[in-house]
Amino acid sequence: MTVEQSIALAPAERANQLIGGELTEKSLRLHLEGLPGVDAVGLEARASDLGTRSIKTTSKAWALDRIIGLIDLTTLEGADTPGKVRSLVAKAMTPDPSDLSTPRVAAVCVYGDMVLHAVEALGAAGGPGGVQIAAVATAFPSGRAALPVKIADTKHAVAAGADEIDMVIDRGAFLSGRYGVVFDQIVAVKEACRRDDGTYAHLKVILETGELTTYDNVRRASWLAILAGGDFIKTSTGKVAPAATLPVTLLMLQVVNDWHRLTGEKIGVKPAGGIRTSKDAIKYLVTVAETVGEEWLRPSLFRFGASSLLNDVLLQRQKLTTGHYSGPDYVTVD
Amino acid sequence: MSRLTVLKTYKLYIGGTFPRSESGRVYEVATAKGAFLANAAKASRKDARDAVLAARAAVGGWSGATGYNRGQVLYRIAELLEGRRAQFVEELRQSEGISAAAAEKQVDAAIDVWVWYAGWADKYVQVAGNGNPVSGPYFNVSTPEPTGVVAVIAPQESSLLGLVSVVAPALVSGNAVIVVASERAPLAAISLSEVLATSDVPGGVVNILTGSPAEIAPWLASHADVNAIDLAGAGSLDWVDLQIAAAETLKRVLPPEDGVPLPSVERVTFFTETKTVWHPKGLI
Numbered sequence: 001m002t003v004e005q006s007i008a009l010a011p012a013e014r015a016n017q018l019i020g021g022e023l024t025e026k027s028l029r030l031h032l033e034g035l036p037g038v039d040a041v042g043l044e045a046r047a048s049d050l051g052t053r054s055i056k057t058t059s060k061a062w063a064l065d066r067i068i069g070l071i072d073l074t075t076l077e078g079a080d081t082p083g084k085v086r087s088l089v090a091k092a093m094t095p096d097p098s099d100l101s102t103p104r105v106a107a108v109c110v111y112g113d114m115v116l117h118a119v120e121a122l123g124a125a126g127g128p129g130g131v132q133i134a135a136v137a138t139a140f141p142s143g144r145a146a147l148p149v150k151i152a153d154t155k156h157a158v159a160a161g162a163d164e165i166d167m168v169i170d171r172g173a174f175l176s177g178r179y180g181v182v183f184d185q186i187v188a189v190k191e192a193c194r195r196d197d198g199t200y201a202h203l204k205v206i207l208e209t210g211e212l213t214t215y216d217n218v219r220r221a222s223w224l225a226i227l228a229g230g231d232f233i234k235t236s237t238g239k240v241a242p243a244a245t246l247p248v249t250l251l252m253l254q255v256v257n258d259w260h261r262l263t264g265e266k267i268g269v270k271p272a273g274g275i276r277t278s279k280d281a282i283k284y285l286v287t288v289a290e291t292v293g294e295e296w297l298r299p300s301l302f303r304f305g306a307s308s309l310l311n312d313v314l315l316q317r318q319k320l321t322t323g324h325y326s327g328p329d330y331v332t333v334d
Numbered sequence: 335m336s337r338l339t340v341l342k343t344y345k346l347y348i349g350g351t352f353p354r355s356e357s358g359r360v361y362e363v364a365t366a367k368g369a370f371l372a373n374a375a376k377a378s379r380k381d382a383r384d385a386v387l388a389a390r391a392a393v394g395g396w397s398g399a400t401g402y403n404r405g406q407v408l409y410r411i412a413e414l415l416e417g418r419r420a421q422f423v424e425e426l427r428q429s430e431g432i433s434a435a436a437a438e439k440q441v442d443a444a445i446d447v448w449v450w451y452a453g454w455a456d457k458y459v460q461v462a463g464n465g466n467p468v469s470g471p472y473f474n475v476s477t478p479e480p481t482g483v484v485a486v487i488a489p490q491e492s493s494l495l496g497l498v499s500v501v502a503p504a505l506v507s508g509n510a511v512i513v514v515a516s517e518r519a520p521l522a523a524i525s526l527s528e529v530l531a532t533s534d535v536p537g538g539v540v541n542i543l544t545g546s547p548a549e550i551a552p553w554l555a556s557h558a559d560v561n562a563i564d565l566a567g568a569g570s571l572d573w574v575d576l577q578i579a580a581a582e583t584l585k586r587v588l589p590p591e592d593g594v595p596l597p598s599v600e601r602v603t604f605f606t607e608t609k610t611v612w613h614p615k616g617l618i
Contacts, residue, residue: 318558324579325383327559328390 012187015227018262025180032179032223038215038251047247050290051283060282064317065103067281068095071310072134072270072303074109075334076141076238082117085110089121091332092131096314098330099321105310106299107132107164111140112157119161126163132299134204135162138189141208141237143168147185154192157201164202165193168237169221171211179224186228204270205230209248210240218248222255232268238305243273246283253291260292269296272305278316281309307334344374344520346381346544347527349388350537356380361545363520366431374520377545379553382512385541386559389483389510392538397480397508404508405455407534412448414529415441422494422522429519430493444498450597451502458507462603466610473613478606480508481586482561485554487547489567489594493519496594497526500566501540503601509562512541512554516567520544547571555579562586562605566595 015023019031055063073092075084088108096102104125110118112135125131135157139145145153154165167189173181186205193201205225209218225233233252236243249271256267269288275281281304288296296302311331318326344363345352357378363371396404415422419441426437459477466474484504489496493516504511515523527542543550548571555563556579563580565573569590580587588604595601 324556324582325386325553325558327386327557330558 012183012190012227012229014229014263014265015183018227025178028179028183028224028227029177032220035216035219035223038219040215040247043215043251044247047245047250047287050250050287051246053283053286055282055286060316061320063282063285064278064313064320066285066297067278067304067313068105068310068317069103070297070299070302070304071105071313072107072109072272072305073105073310074238074272074305074307076109076111076136080111080114082114085114085117086121087332087334089118089131091310091334093122093125095310096317096331099318102314102317104131106303107134109134109136109166109305111135112137112153112160112162115157115160115162126161132163132202133161134164134166134202135160136166136168136206136237138167138185140166140168140206141239143170143208144172147188150185151188151192154189158193158195162201164204164232165189166204166206166234168206168208169225171208174221174224175212175217179220182221182224183228186225186230190229202231203229204232204234204268206234206237206272207252208237208240209235209244210242215247215251218251219255222252226255226259226267230267232270232303234270234272234303234305236271236273236305238273241274244271244275244305246287249284250287250291253288253296256296257292266296266301268301268303270303270305272303275304275306276308276312278309278313281306281313342372344372344524344544346375346377346385347524347531347540347542348381348385348538349391349541350531352527352531353381353384355545356384359545363429363518365428371428372521374524374544377514377543377550379550381543381545382550382553383557385512385543386483386485386554386557388538389512389541390559392510392536393480393482393508395536396505396510396539397482399508401456401459404506405452408452408455408502408505409449411529411533411535412445412452414533415445415448415526418525418529421525425521425525426494426519429521430491440492440495444495447495447498447597448502451506451602454503454599454602455506458599458602458606461599462606468612471615473615474610475613476608476610478507478603479609481605481607482509483559484509484511484562484564484605485551485557485560486511486513486564487551487566487568487571488513488515488523489591490516490518490570492594494522494526496567497523499595499597500564500601503598504562504564504605505535505540506602507606509605510539510541512543512560514543514545514547514550514554514567517544517546551576552579555585556582558583560585562588564588564605565590 137154138150207221315326355375359376360373361376423437463477468474555576
């Protein structure tokens, strides 16, 4: 078995309250490995059942507008430029120039060095209640960097004006059972999200479920991320297949629901990667509403990490307003 | 011992696969004398939408192939049609109530028309393109390029020859086609889709819908991702409304025709857009 480490972990209020006593690697492992196993067949059956609901006409119109309001419009390419970020921000503010009643997206999601360009482009449209700026940090997407580098990465993005930080966990450490390492890193990054005025940037913890291999691991990682102080748990980076799937998102929502019942705290969920059509996105809305309740369908508690999804939603929206099918020539190329 | 006949399920042809209608509907196809012949899928507007998606995805590859290559692929279909002559003759005889001789004549004509159009694939550009005289040190060249996704309402009579006469010309230049087959006699169209599926035509380049043109045509005419519509077989529909709907999204529209359209290179060039390129002459 693994070497017993009994060094005390970084203090995290939530974990102390829940696990109690002195928080150690051992007590954390006992807690996480003591979680009940996931009934994979039941989970997948439930998820596919939730995907069969028929959402039409006015419900569909509502759903489409809500989806737009929940999107983290994302560009995470090595080839990103300030110009690309500016056009992304323009699209976030005016998704459909032919119909100004289209709501704005929740946030734009960019690499840390692009945050200042996003801040500049957003101007007065940003800030509280406006379009948020999310930055990926901590050596995204692999997470393979030393902790001081990850902290510096995070601090830089926060200082540049990021409202939200999307961090990746160290999957290598998690899969080899070193939960304490992962825990400590999340706590440290959370601390790095602190601004000078004492407020915190929202912390989204990316579990990269495609690399966790089992549903049991997804459940453990979700608990771990929440215990360490994550405000959001996010499925994937979008760089690994499979990215977000409905069963995995359902499982994470169940953890969030359990946490809410236990502590009254509301944790957000963000499926990211692989959600490309309105039809898929509506399945997620149904799953959220039926698992944790409709109150989760707001940007502070649920997001879609997506880029091509927005165009498909706009096409569907145009179909509903004009009465005829629209085509890709009628939305922006990005 | 008597043997039960294995009846054929006639399905749609969308994106290189044979799905049933999304709506689950079928309608009865009868012989000319009114006896039951088969159940054919009755396509819905969502099938039409799926077909447009499949066609749009296929345009790039098909229009990007060289004219010579497209010509060879189309010619190969004629070869396969020749091999299936007996089946087409039988289906035409049953569904149109014509004599075996008339059916054979129609199949022959359809194959000949197909070959005729296939030959244009690497020639129409030379005929319709042009080097324009301009006053400046430039070459100025205009060439026809495929318009993209073409929706076609096939003629209601002569179900095979009519279909071939409207599908082939749109394909030649590199367009992807969605065709609504003859409502009364769709069997030949479905058999043609089996020929296409086993040929070298990429999936999605030809999509065949069976069902009611009156129901599907308005959705295709108003669809913003369809670039042109051929109303050849829409004479009995309210085709002026279809033209108006098509105009809203700037489509090219070919009006209805009586009977089967004759082979003409104009049908090929109609579904193209002219691209004009200026290129500086070397100042030697």
